[in-house]
Amino acid sequence: MNYCSQCGQPVVFKIPPDDKLPRFVCESCGTIHYQNPRMVVGSVTEWTGKVLLCRRAIEPRRGYWTLPAGFMENEETLEACAQREAREEALADIEVGSLLTVINVPHASQVHLFYRARLVGGGFGVGHESLDAALYTQAEVPWDDLAFPSVEFTLQRYFADRAEGREDAHVTTVERLWRGSR
Numbered sequence: 001m002n003y004c005s006q007c008g009q010p011v012v013f014k015i016p017p018d019d020k021l022p023r024f025v026c027e028s029c030g031t032i033h034y035q036n037p038r039m040v041v042g043s044v045t046e047w048t049g050k051v052l053l054c055r056r057a058i059e060p061r062r063g064y065w066t067l068p069a070g071f072m073e074n075e076e077t078l079e080a081c082a083q084r085e086a087r088e089e090a091l092a093d094i095e096v097g098s099l100l101t102v103i104n105v106p107h108a109s110q111v112h113l114f115y116r117a118r119l120v121g122g123g124f125g126v127g128h129e130s131l132d133a134a135l136y137t138q139a140e141v142p143w144d145d146l147a148f149p150s151v152e153f154t155l156q157r158y159f160a161d162r163a164e165g166r167e168d169a170h171v172t173t174v175e176r177l178w179r180g181s182r
């Protein structure tokens with residue numbers, strides 16, 4: 001950030017009084033510009049015992065498989081975000097169920113949240129951010145080609161809960177964005 005969004009004057013990066021972290025501060029109008037983690041919201045969408053996965057058409061991890069998910073918009077609920085992302089990435093209408101996972105991704109300043117969901121009517125397709133979309137059984141999931149550790153964690157918890165007849169919420173922290181990364 002170079003300029004204040006309130007008054008247009010240059011900002012400096014410093015620790016404001018009574019704070020512990022450096023922030024962008026406008027010394028002209030006094031505005032402190034906080035930067036907070038971004039929310040990524042998605043779903044494990046099931047239809048006839050299979051889950052919906054999308055093959056990414058965008059970076060990062062183009063060509064790898066993921067759950068329909070993306071960044072939450074302002075003035076949007078978590079559930080509405082999960083529904084919007086399913087429509088955008090897989091042309092799918094979903095009914096959002098219970099919260100499945102909350103994954104802290106501190107090195108990327110993100111929090112990933114995934115819900116259980118049901119595909120309404122069974123229809124889906126390939127959205128503009130996807131190369132492909134398909135339904136997979138647990139045994140068919142392309143585990144070695146999943147885009148992110150948060151997706152792998154979420155699918156593992158989903159299938160374990162389903163096998164045990166549970167709907168628990170699971171929380172974890174991942175230390176890397178994808179396999180082979182730090």
